Amino acid sequence: MAIRGPIEGVAPDGAITHSTLTCPECGHAESLEMPPNSCQFYHECSGCHALLKPKTGDCCVFCSYGDVPCPPQQLAGKSCCARD
Numbered sequence: 474m475a476i477r478g479p480i481e482g483v484a485p486d487g488a489i490t491h492s493t494l495t496c497p498e499c500g501h502a503e504s505l506e507m508p509p510n511s512c513q514f515y516h517e518c519s520g521c522h523a524l525l526k527p528k529t530g531d532c533c534v535f536c537s538y539g540d541v542p543c544p545p546q547q548l549a550g551k552s553c554c555a556r557d
């Protein structure tokens with residue numbers, strides 16, 4: 474069973490809530506908190522201020538550029554935006 478408890482960076486349902494996003498434009502990496510039940514489509518790089526958008530087929534910038542996919546992806550194993 475999943476370990477329950479106040480683990481930093483992990484939501485009660487077991488999802489990792491932080492992802493390190495690496496900018497494809499400048500390579501700047503930053504650790505960001507992800508919204509637990511939704512995806513984040515846009516992110517402005519704090520390094521070069523490029524507006525990052527998901528790659529084709531990905532639901533959010535974390536799935537495209539983060540080291541951890543978004544929580545809905547972690548838990549459901551599918552896109553949080555897909556409606557199939």
Ligand SMILES: [Zn+2]
Pocket residue numbers: 496497498499500501518519520521522523
């Ligand atoms: Zn950048």
